[in-house]
Amino acid sequence: MDIGWFLAVSALIFVIGVSGVLTRRSPLVILLCLELMLNAANLALIAFSRMHGNHDGQIFAIIVMVVAACEVTVGLGVIVAMHRRRLPIDVDELQELQG
Amino acid sequence: MNAVKLFAWLTLLFPLAGCIAVGLVGRKLPGRGAGYLGTGALLLSFLSAIGTLVKLQGQDEHHRQIVAVAWDYAHTTGLDAQLALLVDPLSVFMILVVSGVSTLIHVYSISYLDSDRGYVRFFAYLNFFVFSMLTLILAANFVLLIVGWAFVGAASYMLISFWYRRGTATRAGIKAFVINVLGDVGLVLGTFFIFRHTHTLDFLSTFAHAKEAFKPGDADLTAGCILLLVGAFAKSAQIPLHTWLPDAMEGPTPVSALIHAATMVTAGVYLIARMHPLFELAPSAADVGAVIGCVTLLVAGTIAIAVTDLKRVIAYSTMSQIGYMIMGVSSGAYAAGLFHLMTHAFFKALLFMAAGSVIAAMAGQQNLDKMGGFRKSMPFTFGCMVIGGLALAGIPPFSGFFSKDEILLMIGDRGGWHWGLYVAGYVGALLTGVYTFRMIFRAFLGEPVPEALELEAGHLHHAEVHTNPADGEVEDTDVGFPGADHHIAEREPSMKLAMGTLALLAVVGGFLQIPKVTHVLDSFLAPTFADSKFYERDPTGGLIAFGLVLGAAVGLAGIGIAYLIWVKNPQIAASAQRRLAPLHTLFVNKWYFDEIIDLLVVRPAQWFGAWAQQTFERVVVNGLLVGGTTGVVRAGSSAVRAAQTGFLRYYTLLIVVGTVVVTFYFLMNS
Amino acid sequence: MGEVLFFVAGVGAVAGAIGVVAVRNPFYSVLALVSHLLCLAALFLLLRAEFVAAAQVVVYAGAVMVLYVFVVAYIGGQDEPLGPRAGRGLKVTSAVFGGLLFVELCVATLGSGLKLIDTTGVDVGPGFGSPREIGTLLLTKFLLPFEVASFLLLIAAVGAVVLARRRGGLSAAEEQARYSAMDLLRPAYTGTMAEGVGGPRALPKITAPAPAAGDED
Numbered sequence: 001m002d003i004g005w006f007l008a009v010s011a012l013i014f015v016i017g018v019s020g021v022l023t024r025r026s027p028l029v030i031l032l033c034l035e036l037m038l039n040a041a042n043l044a045l046i047a048f049s050r051m052h053g054n055h056d057g058q059i060f061a062i063i064v065m066v067v068a069a070c071e072v073t074v075g076l077g078v079i080v081a082m083h084r085r086r087l088p089i090d091v092d093e094l095q096e097l098q099g
Numbered sequence: 100m101n102a103v104k105l106f107a108w109l110t111l112l113f114p115l116a117g118c119i120a121v122g123l124v125g126r127k128l129p130g131r132g133a134g135y136l137g138t139g140a141l142l143l144s145f146l147s148a149i150g151t152l153v154k155l156q157g158q159d160e161h162h163r164q165i166v167a168v169a170w171d172y173a174h175t176t177g178l179d180a181q182l183a184l185l186v187d188p189l190s191v192f193m194i195l196v197v198s199g200v201s202t203l204i205h206v207y208s209i210s211y212l213d214s215d216r217g218y219v220r221f222f223a224y225l226n227f228f229v230f231s232m233l234t235l236i237l238a239a240n241f242v243l244l245i246v247g248w249a250f251v252g253a254a255s256y257m258l259i260s261f262w263y264r265r266g267t268a269t270r271a272g273i274k275a276f277v278i279n280v281l282g283d284v285g286l287v288l289g290t291f292f293i294f295r296h297t298h299t300l301d302f303l304s305t306f307a308h309a310k311e312a313f314k315p316g317d318a319d320l321t322a323g324c325i326l327l328l329v330g331a332f333a334k335s336a337q338i339p340l341h342t343w344l345p346d347a348m349e350g351p352t353p354v355s356a357l358i359h360a361a362t363m364v365t366a367g368v369y370l371i372a373r374m375h376p377l378f379e380l381a382p383s384a385a386d387v388g389a390v391i392g393c394v395t396l397l398v399a400g401t402i403a404i405a406v407t408d409l410k411r412v413i414a415y416s417t418m419s420q421i422g423y424m425i426m427g428v429s430s431g432a433y434a435a436g437l438f439h440l441m442t443h444a445f446f447k448a449l450l451f452m453a454a455g456s457v458i459a460a461m462a463g464q465q466n467l468d469k470m471g472g473f474r475k476s477m478p479f480t481f482g483c484m485v486i487g488g489l490a491l492a493g494i495p496p497f498s499g500f501f502s503k504d505e506i507l508l509m510i511g512d513r514g515g516w517h518w519g520l521y522v523a524g525y526v527g528a529l530l531t532g533v534y535t536f537r538m539i540f541r542a543f544l545g546e547p548v549p550e551a552l553e554l555e556a557g558h559l560h561h562a563e564v565h566t567n568p569a570d571g572e573v574e575d576t577d578v579g580f581p582g583a584d585h586h587i588a589e590r591e592p593s594m595k596l597a598m599g600t601l602a603l604l605a606v607v608g609g610f611l612q613i614p615k616v617t618h619v620l621d622s623f624l625a626p627t628f629a630d631s632k633f634y635e636r637d638p639t640g641g642l643i644a645f646g647l648v649l650g651a652a653v654g655l656a657g658i659g660i661a662y663l664i665w666v667k668n669p670q671i672a673a674s675a676q677r678r679l680a681p682l683h684t685l686f687v688n689k690w691y692f693d694e695i696i697d698l699l700v701v702r703p704a705q706w707f708g709a710w711a712q713q714t715f716e717r718v719v720v721n722g723l724l725v726g727g728t729t730g731v732v733r734a735g736s737s738a739v740r741a742a743q744t745g746f747l748r749y750y751t752l753l754i755v756v757g758t759v760v761v762t763f764y765f766l767m768n769s
Numbered sequence: 770m771g772e773v774l775f776f777v778a779g780v781g782a783v784a785g786a787i788g789v790v791a792v793r794n795p796f797y798s799v800l801a802l803v804s805h806l807l808c809l810a811a812l813f814l815l816l817r818a819e820f821v822a823a824a825q826v827v828v829y830a831g832a833v834m835v836l837y838v839f840v841v842a843y844i845g846g847q848d849e850p851l852g853p854r855a856g857r858g859l860k861v862t863s864a865v866f867g868g869l870l871f872v873e874l875c876v877a878t879l880g881s882g883l884k885l886i887d888t889t890g891v892d893v894g895p896g897f898g899s900p901r902e903i904g905t906l907l908l909t910k911f912l913l914p915f916e917v918a919s920f921l922l923l924i925a926a927v928g929a930v931v932l933a934r935r936r937g938g939l940s941a942a943e944e945q946a947r948y949s950a951m952d953l954l955r956p957a958y959t960g961t962m963a964e965g966v967g968g969p970r971a972l973p974k975i976t977a978p979a980p981a982a983g984d985e986d
Contacts, residue, residue: 011874020790022863053891066918070925077932095745
């Protein structure tokens, strides 16, 4: 298949992830949608790496995976902490940033 | 040259040093020490003025206009402002009169204000006033003149409202100051009009360039001179800026004597005399001055016949006599006008001093209706008052006779429409005789009032409860109000000394300039006025004789009328008042000038102020500008705050929107 | 053959993505993501990234998703509350901008004029994407990012432990006594969230002050 198809799929997954972040109320699911976005970026990287014929994109994709893992770890830690303190697990309820 | 400059500076600086010295250490001196200190400073100033005179006369005839520069303030863009004194016969004449009469008034005040809690303050203010007046006179350029002018106005305000806890006094002080400021504005604007063409602020340079810079009758020059006249009229209490002078009698009597008779009110006369080259190039402005002077002398004379407050009669008399002086110097009779200035200083100060003595005998009461019969109990005061009155009425051989007739002579000599002024001058002289002796007869002749009887018995009347004689308000004698004691001339040697000296001068002062016989003033002032086209006039002998005879006759007629009405047949006064009731009302109400000014100026100003506060301030400034600005900021920040919802998803949406926009931008530009 | 696999994997990936977004129960979202990840691994294989595909399955789908599953089990994956809060306007706007973003991304990548977009890429040898190649690069050219990434993992692990520990982990007394300079400098009632939500160092409640005796007007 042409590389262009893979890029189109990547864009589609990315946008689906964006809409998920905007629409869902549970921080857990929002994190999942963030994962979607990261994976879309990974797909694009791998596609370009194939296109150019060098491995830089693949290495980058591995690093992105590492970062995603870290972020998931910390994010889930925050959600667990929220749960521990009996805060509602709902981004619409948590409005401390309101000015 | 240098000795002249030195003496001139000393003349100017002694009163300043006196003011500072009295202000700083006066309170520590015992008894009347502050008074002696202030008087000493003035005496030194007078001696320096004499020194200046002597040294100036020692100079060559053609080098008698000396400029003593101390400091050069600005020499940029054609503006030559310097701290400089102009020592010439005119200024030396004026400083002699001012410092001499001031010294005598200081001597008088040493005892007159003895029990007043503000004694030290009084002498500090008086010295400051003399310093300001001397600055005004000795100024060599417009800048220093304006500075002196403003200081004199300030000193006048401080001294009129000297008894500052009296409501009437503070209001009078404010009135005087406001009208003076109006004059200041006129003076400054007039200076500007003249400066625009001559491009110099120095007097001698201005006068030298005047002929090239202005054609005769130039519109700018006429406007500038009329504005200068506005300043002169405000300071010299001419119509229509005269309403402050009668109210200024709220100040202590020495203040009235010094400022409002002998010195400050003559500043306008000095101004016109000093600016005579400019006025001669703008004859319409000079004519305005002459006409206003004439109107003032008549109106003031009529008012003086009707008012009943002793000091106010003398105040209106001052206004009238200054009208003569202004009429004189506006018509080219410079030496005559200044001569009258000098003699007027003598006899008017004398009259005020005597009036002060009478008022002290009446324990502060100033109403003529309540006075009478002081002749036996106060002979010295009576004598001084009569001498002053005779000089004022223009009876030979007293000084007022010669000076007043000199003015009218020179005016008549100009011919043309000046004959009208001539006639008015003599009508005014008649009025002068009437009101002066009305005052004297009512106060000293007739049945003695209780205060006079008390004094004859040897006891000076003392009010139990001190009240303001104008409105009856009760006052205590603490600071800010007049002191508890009163001092009359018969008991105070310093008052006698001052009044005696002035009486002597009032008698012999006229001999300086007897027509055709002595020309002391004429020749003395010649270097200043030599460039004037009016200076070398020589009136005919016939006119001189006619004037002298007419003057004497008119003066005596005035005295006679006064004697008839107020001594011989007292009921004529009452019946005349009834028959001429509308005229009397007009005179007693001072020709309603106060009411007219209130209607035309004060009410609109108050209305404007109220409108500004209620409408403009509230709606425009607070509402629109302040409120509007804050409203806009608030609305803007509310709009921005709407974005701070606290919802995570909104923020994410904003990020997405931003990304879309930025990507779009870059796509477009690629 | 490659095209068929591509379409199957592609449809699977997109379906999984939509499943993550659309499903109510978070547990089912996690499962949808797992399937998405597996399809993505297939796509990676199609692109000759064998090692990355394996890493994706083992690390991502195997470890990270297991972590998710644990947390969902702990939290309790109840159905997400539906509510009107910031509801309709947000949905519409996000749809619109999402669509816009998709269009832009497609334009950016496909319309970018890159020469090789329409091909399957340059010719590569048989060892492309093998672990040998990736390993060599990680230890030579990309050594620094490799080390930094491992450091990042360490930080994340420590951070997660700190975040999620029980408050009673340290002795309570030690907790109470710990003041910082900021506590002295901070103005009153501007504390941390812990104080706000009533932690151990919560702020005292504000009560109305007693009226002053003998009050004037």
